[in-house]
Amino acid sequence: MSDYQSSSDLIPQAGLRASHFADLVRLAQIIYDPTGGLSGRSFTVDWQADGLSEAVAIDLRILGQRYQFSSPHISPDIIWKQLTPATRKWFIENRSELAALEETFLARDED
Numbered sequence: 007m008s009d010y011q012s013s014s015d016l017i018p019q020a021g022l023r024a025s026h027f028a029d030l031v032r033l034a035q036i037i038y039d040p041t042g043g044l045s046g047r048s049f050t051v052d053w054q055a056d057g058l059s060e061a062v063a064i065d066l067r068i069l070g071q072r073y074q075f076s077s078p079h080i081s082p083d084i085i086w087k088q089l090t091p092a093t094r095k096w097f098i099e100n101r102s103e104l105a106a107l108e109e110t111f112l113a114r115d116e117d
């Protein structure tokens with residue numbers, strides 16, 4: 007994917023929809039705070055066991071922190087520009103599994 011090509015052109019070519027980006031933001035929020043903001047709860051998640059490399063998990067943790075209290079419905083262009091190439095690749099390859107992965111955690115008031 008060329009840096010000169012607009013992300014608006016690349017996103018549909020990669021098979022990504024706005025719902026995939028909302029799922030990614032929700033997952034990033036969970037990676038940043040797996041407890042969903044519940045005080046007194048703490049646990050560690052082995053994201054590598056779920057198929058995320060350490061680099062991708064770090065990138066998504068940063069994204070989750072940035073949008074911790076936001077609606078997950080953020081413009082795909084805005085999110086795409088914030089992802090590293092490794093995270094973009096992982097996202098494209100795993101877009102259909104994101105919803106199932108994020109649903110394994112506590113329900114969140116997402117909208």
